[in-house]
């Protein structure tokens with residue numbers, strides 16, 4: 846894969862930061878570089894299409910993250926954006942339906958959203974204090 850200067854910069858950010866980042870976050874981190882937001886969006890889409898980045902939309906903001914290692918999925922905390930890898934059971938789940946519909950699956954996507962253990966605690970306390 847040939848990397849242009851902007852692609853390399855964006856990829857470096859994800860490799861140094863194991864977080865969910867939106868285009869604005871990248872833009873902030875690249876301040877000082879002459880890369881505009883539309884280039885950042887195009888670069889993020891490029892890496893998403895290459896299956897190097899995954900993306901998730903939370904509260905109407907699209908976040909990107911580096912896909913690492915073996916095929917797996919994530920549980921994402923919508924409060925603190927922590928990402929917990931989970932094993933993929935999709936093929937097993939779909940086995941019957943694939944046979945039934947003779948469907949040829951080429952790819953799939955699955956992300957679970959919720960609260961991590963710390964944030965779940967906060968939400969409980971929050972609810973309690975508001976009756």
Ligand SMILES: [Zn+2]
Nearest residue numbers: 922925961964
């Ligand atoms: Zn959390």
Ligand SMILES: [Zn+2]
Nearest residue numbers: 916917933935
């Ligand atoms: Zn999977």
